[in-house]
Structures are given as structure tokens and as C-alpha cells.
Amino acid sequence: MVSKMISSKFQVTSFRGYLISFFLTSLIFSLFYMSAFFKTFNNVTTLWSSKPLVIPEPSYPVRFAYLISASKGDVVKLKRTVLALYHPGNYYLIHMDSEASEEEHSEIAEFVPSYDVFEQMENVWVVDKPNLVTYRGPTMLSATLHAMSILLRKASEWDWFINLSASDYPLVTQDDLILAFSDLPRDLNFVQHSSNLGWKVNKRANPVMIDPGLYSLNKSEIMWADKQRPVPTAFKLYTGSAWTVLSRSFAEYCIVGWENLPRTLLMYYTNFVSSPEGYFQTVICNSEEYRNTTVNHDLHYIAWDYPPKQHPRLLGFRDYRKMILSHRPFARKFKQDHGVLDRIDRDLLSRQNGEFTTGGWCYKRDNSTESCSGLQREKFGLLRPGTGARRLRSLLRKTLYTDDFETRQCK
Numbered sequence: 001m002v003s004k005m006i007s008s009k010f011q012v013t014s015f016r017g018y019l020i021s022f023f024l025t026s027l028i029f030s031l032f033y034m035s036a037f038f039k040t041f042n043n044v045t046t047l048w049s050s051k052p053l054v055i056p057e058p059s060y061p062v063r064f065a066y067l068i069s070a071s072k073g074d075v076v077k078l079k080r081t082v083l084a085l086y087h088p089g090n091y092y093l094i095h096m097d098s099e100a101s102e103e104e105h106s107e108i109a110e111f112v113p114s115y116d117v118f119e120q121m122e123n124v125w126v127v128d129k130p131n132l133v134t135y136r137g138p139t140m141l142s143a144t145l146h147a148m149s150i151l152l153r154k155a156s157e158w159d160w161f162i163n164l165s166a167s168d169y170p171l172v173t174q175d176d177l178i179l180a181f182s183d184l185p186r187d188l189n190f191v192q193h194s195s196n197l198g199w200k201v202n203k204r205a206n207p208v209m210i211d212p213g214l215y216s217l218n219k220s221e222i223m224w225a226d227k228q229r230p231v232p233t234a235f236k237l238y239t240g241s242a243w244t245v246l247s248r249s250f251a252e253y254c255i256v257g258w259e260n261l262p263r264t265l266l267m268y269y270t271n272f273v274s275s276p277e278g279y280f281q282t283v284i285c286n287s288e289e290y291r292n293t294t295v296n297h298d299l300h301y302i303a304w305d306y307p308p309k310q311h312p313r314l315l316g317f318r319d320y321r322k323m324i325l326s327h328r329p330f331a332r333k334f335k336q337d338h339g340v341l342d343r344i345d346r347d348l349l350s351r352q353n354g355e356f357t358t359g360g361w362c363y364k365r366d367n368s369t370e371s372c373s374g375l376q377r378e379k380f381g382l383l384r385p386g387t388g389a390r391r392l393r394s395l396l397r398k399t400l401y402t403d404d405f406e407t408r409q410c411k
């Protein structure tokens with residue numbers, strides 16, 4: 001643990017040096033891609049580089065651990081999102097909350113063994129004691145922390161934890177994501193945040209509430225206390241997006257809690273409405289050790305109505321162009337089997353229904369370039385990134401390589 005802490009400090013202090021090398025490697029990669037682009041320029045939809053990129057040992061440069069949460073009525077969406085996100089180098093934990101029916105739980109329990117590659121790689125799991133989750137309540141946060149601890153315990157190699165729901169969908173392939181993240185310092189945490197609470201002082205920080213999901217068998221609405229509480233003075237409150245990409249080191253910090261901060265804040269947030277939008281923000285920005293690792297971005301494309309309603313707008317064809325131009329790797333939320341998902345599958349993921357997003361790892365039926373049907377052992381470790389890697393790299397470069405990078409941290 002100590003050596004881990006020292007090495008994370010070292011990485012933070014050498015951040016500027018890293019930025020320069022990041023810029024240089026990006027330049028080299030863009031040259032590498034360009035040759036592939038020009039060849040296939042008229043076929044704008046699938047710009048595959050002609051030669052797969054070979055990673056020396058049979059492994060991947062970075063690995064992701066996903067939590068994919070779902071509730072009643074989400075089974076179809078959940079399966080599709082899992083297949084679109086699947087990659088043999090990553091880890092996947094599925095959480096169906098306790099509101100989902102028996103049939104839905106068993107449908108997901110049967111879904112996992114039905115794919116050979118899930119069995120071969122043993123990297124897809126289902127939380128076997130589902131949690132009761134109250135929307136906006138701390139039970140949602142505890143389900144996320146539960147998942148982080150399962151993933152830390154079950155898999156020792158992952159680099160980043162990503163929290164998604166069945167209504168999310170990727171806009172890049174996993175090969176793209178792996179390549180784009182491969183030269184980032186492993187201790188970066190993508191946590192969109194701000195200390196400018198605005199209306200949230202009145203609506204979030206002052207009210208005190210209780211989530212009956214913590215002690216009741218049945219789901220019910222959160223309860224509000226009559227009294228209000230003042231804004232904390234022992235730490236500074238932050239708020240932001242509930243969608244985060246967290247480093248393994250920060251996940252350990254939150255779960256193991258060798259400082260008391262993650263623990264006391266968890267207790268504080270027990271009575272805070274919409275705690276998933278503030279907990280990780282407040283922990284990371286009040287931690288001397290981790291605040292410099294914060295990247296103020298949530299990597300999600302989310303569209304809100306004007307004025308914003310409680311839930312984001314459902315995405316459709318009219319959002320497609322903006323989604324791509326945003327260069328973000330994930331988007332939400334989508335209606336089950338909406339046509340725009342078919343378009344994303346075809347044009348961005350090279351995925352056919354019922355199969356996996358394409359990648360360097362897989363067996364392709366009839367030598368087609370489309371879709372992955374299963375794992376081809378000798379291809380494990382190969383990356384075949386597409387245009388998504390270039391889009392994502394450009395977003396990461398823009399976010400990390402700016403003069404105001406540090407001034408945007410925890411302000």
C-alpha cells in the first residue's frame with residue numbers, strides 16, 4: 001500500500017513531463033492512423049487501420065472494470081449494453097437491483113453462461129445478493145461501493161472503474177478505449193465537479209433525509225426531516241456528475257479507507273439527497289493525496305432539456321451527429337432498441353445484433369470485418385482500433401493538455 005501511495009505521488013509530480021510525452025505519442029499515432037484514413041476515406045463509416053496493432057505479451061495495456069446496473073424492465077437493454085461493451089481484457093459486474101422480478105434475475109443469471117467467451121475468460125459476474133436501491137438515495141451509492149469492493153477483490157489487474165447503467169451505450173469500441181487510455185497516468189480520476197452549489201445549497205445541502213431502503217424490506221419514498229442543517233465547515237462540499245471513471249488506487253482509498261475521510265463523508269452523505277452526485281467529488285477534492293489526480297470531465301454525452309428536468313432527455317437520431325462530435329466514449333440515455341442504437345452499432349462499433357463489438361481479439365464469421373462472434377485464442381492481446389480511438393484521444397488531449405488544467409481542479 002505504501003509503495004502504491006509513493007508511486008502515485010511520483011506520477012502526479014511528473015504530470016507536466018507526461019503531458020509532453022502524451023503530446024508526442026499522440027502525434028506519432030495520428031501519423032499512424034492517417035495512412036489508414038486516406039486509404040478508406042470514401043468509406044467514412046468503418047475506418048479500420050489495415051494492420052492490427054500488436055501488443056507484445058498476451059495482455060492489454062490497460063483494463064477496465066465495469067459496473068452495469070439495471071432495474072425492473074431493463075433486461076433487454078442490459079444484455080445489449082453488455083454485449084456492446086464486452087472485451088476479454090476487461091471485467092464486468094452486473095447488478096440487477098432487488099426491484100427486478102425473479103424471472104428477470106434468472107434471465108440474467110442464464111445470460112452469462114450462454115456465451116462461451118464469458119465462460120472462457122471468467123470476467124462477467126452478477127451480484128448475487130441484489131441490493132435494494134432507492135433512486136437518489138444513499139442506497140444507490142452503497143450499491144456502487146459494493147460493486148467496487150467486489151471488483152477489487154475478484155480481479156487484481158484492472159486500472160479504472162467505470163459505472164454505467166443499462167440505459168448507457170458506448171460510442172467507441174473497447175479497443176479504441178484501451179488504446180486511448182494506454183498512455184495516461186493510471187492514477188487519473190475522471191470526476192466532473194464544482195464547488196459552486198447554487199440552488200443545490202437549498203435543495204441538497206440543507207435538507208436532511210432518510211432512505212428507508214437502508215432498513216426496510218420494501219421499497220418506499222425517501223423521508224424528509226423537519227429540521228435543516230447548515231453547509232459543512234469541516235470540509236468543502238462539491239457536486240457534479242454521477243458518472244465517473246475512477247482509478248484503482250482511488251477505489252482502494254474509498255473502500256479500504258486508510259484515512260477516515262471516505263468513511264466520515266459516507267456517513268454524512270447518508271442523509272443527503274442525490275448523494276451519487278456529490279460523494280466522490282467531495283471525497284477526492286478534500287483529499288490532499290488525490291485532489292491533483294482529478295480530471296474535471298465525466299466522459300459522457302448527456303442531453304438535458306431547457307430548463308433541466310429530473311431525468312436527461314432520451315437520445316435519438318437528431319443527437320447522433322452531436323454525440324460523435326462530442327468525442328465522448330459513452331452516451332445516455334437511450335430507449336430500448338431505439339434505431340439510433342442500430343446506427344451506432346453499424347457505424348461506430350461494427351456490431352451485429354446478438355454479437356459483440358468488433359475488436360482485434362475475435363473470431364469473425366465468414367472473414368467479415370463486421371462483428372465478433374467469439375474469442376480467437378491466438379488473437380488475444382491484439383488491438384484493432386478504429387476512428388473512435390482518434391476521437392477519444394483528441395478529447396483527452398484537449399481536456400488534459402490545457403493551460404488551465406490545474407485551475408479547473410477542485411475549484
Ligand SMILES: *[C@@H]1O[C@H](CO)[C@@H](O)[C@H](O)[C@H]1NC(C)=O
Nearest residue numbers: 099212215216217218219220
Ligand atoms: C412488502 O411487500 C410485500 C409484497 O408487496 C407484502 O406482501 C408485504 O406485506 C410488504 N411488507 C411490509 C412490511 O410492508
Ligand SMILES: *[C@@H]1O[C@H](CO)[C@@H](O)[C@H](O)[C@H]1NC(C)=O
Nearest residue numbers: 069140141144163165242276
Ligand atoms: C452509478 O450508476 C448509476 C446508474 O445505474 C447511477 O444512477 C449512479 O448515480 C452512479 N453513480 C454512483 C456514484 O453511484
Ligand SMILES: *[C@@H]1O[C@H](CO)[C@@H](O)[C@H](O)[C@H]1NC(C)=O
Nearest residue numbers: 009012013288289290292406
Ligand atoms: C498538488 O498540487 C499542488 C499545487 O500544484 C501542490 O502544491 C501539492 O503539493 C500537490 N499535492 C500532491 C500530493 O502532489
Ligand SMILES: *[C@@H]1O[C@H](CO)[C@@H](O)[C@H](O)[C@H]1NC(C)=O
Nearest residue numbers: 362363364365366367368369
Ligand atoms: C477466410 O480467409 C482465409 C485466408 O485469408 C481463407 O483461407 C478462407 O477460405 C476464408 N474463409 C471464408 C469462409 O471465406
